[in-house]
Amino acid sequence: MGIEITGVSKRFGDFVALDDVSLSIPSGQLTALLGPSGGGKSTLLRIVAGLESSDEGQVVIEGRDTTGVPAQKRNVGFVFQHYAAFKHMTVAKNVAFGLEIRKRPKAEVKAKVDELLELVHLTQFAHRLPSQLSGGQRQRMALARALAIEPSVLLLDEPFGALDAKVRKELRDWLRRLHDEVHVTTVFVTHDQEEALEVADSLVVINDGRIEQVGTPDDLYDKPASDFVLSFLGPVTTLGDRLIRPHDIEISRYEQAAVVDGPITRWTRVGFEVRLEVTPTDPRHPDPVQVVLTRSDATALGLHPGDRVWLRPQSGADTVVPA
Amino acid sequence: MTTLAPTDPGTARQRRSRASSSLTRGSAIGLGLTLTWFSLLVLIPLALVVVSAAEGGWQTFADTLRNPQTAAALRLTVTQSLLVTLVNVVMGTLIAWVLVRDSFPGKALLEVVIDIPFALPTIVAGLVLLSLYGPQSPIGIDVANTEASVFLALLFVTLPFVVRTVQPVLIELDRDVEEAAASLGASRFTTFRRVLLPALTPAITAGAALSFARGISEYGSLVLLSGNLPLKTEVASVRILTYIENGNEAAAAAVATILLVVALLAITVLQLVSRAVARRG
Numbered sequence: 001m002g003i004e005i006t007g008v009s010k011r012f013g014d015f016v017a018l019d020d021v022s023l024s025i026p027s028g029q030l031t032a033l034l035g036p037s038g039g040g041k042s043t044l045l046r047i048v049a050g051l052e053s054s055d056e057g058q059v060v061i062e063g064r065d066t067t068g069v070p071a072q073k074r075n076v077g078f079v080f081q082h083y084a085a086f087k088h089m090t091v092a093k094n095v096a097f098g099l100e101i102r103k104r105p106k107a108e109v110k111a112k113v114d115e116l117l118e119l120v121h122l123t124q125f126a127h128r129l130p131s132q133l134s135g136g137q138r139q140r141m142a143l144a145r146a147l148a149i150e151p152s153v154l155l156l157d158e159p160f161g162a163l164d165a166k167v168r169k170e171l172r173d174w175l176r177r178l179h180d181e182v183h184v185t186t187v188f189v190t191h192d193q194e195e196a197l198e199v200a201d202s203l204v205v206i207n208d209g210r211i212e213q214v215g216t217p218d219d220l221y222d223k224p225a226s227d228f229v230l231s232f233l234g235p236v237t238t239l240g241d242r243l244i245r246p247h248d249i250e251i252s253r254y255e256q257a258a259v260v261d262g263p264i265t266r267w268t269r270v271g272f273e274v275r276l277e278v279t280p281t282d283p284r285h286p287d288p289v290q291v292v293l294t295r296s297d298a299t300a301l302g303l304h305p306g307d308r309v310w311l312r313p314q315s316g317a318d319t320v321v322p323a
Numbered sequence: 324m325t326t327l328a329p330t331d332p333g334t335a336r337q338r339r340s341r342a343s344s345s346l347t348r349g350s351a352i353g354l355g356l357t358l359t360w361f362s363l364l365v366l367i368p369l370a371l372v373v374v375s376a377a378e379g380g381w382q383t384f385a386d387t388l389r390n391p392q393t394a395a396a397l398r399l400t401v402t403q404s405l406l407v408t409l410v411n412v413v414m415g416t417l418i419a420w421v422l423v424r425d426s427f428p429g430k431a432l433l434e435v436v437i438d439i440p441f442a443l444p445t446i447v448a449g450l451v452l453l454s455l456y457g458p459q460s461p462i463g464i465d466v467a468n469t470e471a472s473v474f475l476a477l478l479f480v481t482l483p484f485v486v487r488t489v490q491p492v493l494i495e496l497d498r499d500v501e502e503a504a505a506s507l508g509a510s511r512f513t514t515f516r517r518v519l520l521p522a523l524t525p526a527i528t529a530g531a532a533l534s535f536a537r538g539i540s541e542y543g544s545l546v547l548l549s550g551n552l553p554l555k556t557e558v559a560s561v562r563i564l565t566y567i568e569n570g571n572e573a574a575a576a577a578v579a580t581i582l583l584v585v586a587l588l589a590i591t592v593l594q595l596v597s598r599a600v601a602r603r604g
Contacts, residue, residue, distance in 0.1 A: 098507035
């Protein structure tokens with residue numbers, strides 16, 4: 001059950017947006033489609049919603065083949081990056097829209113709208129217009145509107161992309177809690193790996209119209225299937241001839257069995273972090289290596305800009321040979 | 324730094340309070356210019372028309388209106404303008420839609436052609452209409468000297484108004500609003516009626532107001548084709564001209580005042596319609 005995507009392809013002119021994508025999204029989970037812009041993740045979401053048609057392939061939602069079924073009849077909740085609010089309607093009217101279309105009795109509509117506004121903490125804004133709300137509130141309204149039709153799946157296309165950093169963080173914590181309450185199969189598209197790692201039960205990394213890897217946040221972060229996944233999910237640097245995360249490097253001022261050694265050529269302090277750049281003396285690996293450690297570690301090790309240091313992977317750290 | 328901090332909000336507050344209590348010099352000059360300009364061009368001439376209508380006394384006013392020829396001209400003008408505006412509301416919106424949402428060969432050309440009725444000197448428009456729909460019509464349609472000629476001429480000159488007011492609003496409309504409506508189960512028609520139309524209504528009514536105003540004031544494009552037959556195809560603006568030519572300025576001013584009232588009424592009604600539709604969604 002959930003969403004079964006089989007062999008979906010989509011081209012826009014010469015551009016291949018999706019290339020034979022197959023994916024199984026289990027019921028009741030919160031899944032993130034993660035990837036760079038133009039990688040095809042939004043197109044895939046829009047095909048599931050019926051807002052875009054695929055050239056080939058099949059999408060089955062909760063056991064129902066949706067081939068040829070228009071968006072109107074898919075019973076899919078969709079949330080857009082820029083809210084897509086009905087500007088001339090009040091918040092309550094926006095939320096009621098889908099139910100009024102379905103010609104539900106007035107009392108039922110009112111009860112459902114009240115319940116949803118409660119859920120998204122907008123009860124006191126029911127009679128405002130969307131233009132009188134903040135971005136975060138508008139997006140919560142859009143979410144309530146999508147949930148009102150009791151959709152079989154809830155799809156969110158870069159839902160927090162238009163919000164500032166602080167609101168974005170609040171809203172994704174809130175989405176996570178909301179999902180734990182509502183339990184509707186939810187898929188959201190994001191290009192922000194931190195957002196995906198923090199919120200989702202499972203991640204689907206999409207690049208160049210293909211699926212790179214599917215797994216839990218831990219799987220993908222610790223066992224990336226490709227150097228693309230490794231570099232996309234977090235910062236990455238080259239140590240010798242392997243790729244590694246900058247915080248997985250052991251640094252020492254004393255000579256030790258090391259992959260690379262050289263002077264600290266750059267020193268940036270950001271909050272509790274110290275970010276270093278070490279330029280290897282070995283001419284075979286001329287690229288500077290990025291190292292990240294906490295400020296207290298840097299102090300404990302007695303590091304200073306210009307010091308000669310020896311670098312090696314920390315024990316247990318994962319490294320990947322670049323393709 | 325620390326000594327600066329407390330004074331900062333103070334100056335900010337001062338600046339704000341000054342702005343709210345009185346005009347800055349720049350905006351005072353701006354407002355003065357606007358009012359002077361507006362008075363010279365619009366308010367004073369309009370007031371003069373009303374004054375000269377009043378000078379003739381209530382009797383002249385009533386007599387003018389009771390004149391069958393004048394009454395017929397006013398009726399024809401208002402009826403045809405209303406009809407034309409109605410047609411424009413539908414067709415103009417449709418044309419704007421096609422221009423914004425569809426792509427077809429010759430679209431750029433159509434974009435330019437739309438404005439021609441507006442840009443053309445109206446007497447030239449009249450000439451064009453006469454040669455196409457007059458007694459020597461190459462396509463065999465002769466509407467000269469009939470009410471239809473007034474309707475046709477008005478349609479021609481008012482075509483761009485609704486198109487040009489609706490078009491920019493339609494361009495600005497987010498497509499995802501329509502997609503949101505679709506995903507919530509709304510049919511194309513419901514989406515149009517409940518989501519798009521309320522958003523377009525202010526633009527449509529603005530275009531309708533322009534179109535109606537142009538309709539009741541039109542002269543050049545219809546005099547040639549309509550033949551200005553008293554009681555049949557004579558319009559109010561022609562009637563005003565006749566009064567002036569006969570030296571009856573008070574009667575001319577009376578007709579002008581009626582047209583002014585009709586125009587104000589039309590604009591008010593359209594404003595109300597616009598608000599009502601916008602609220603209904």
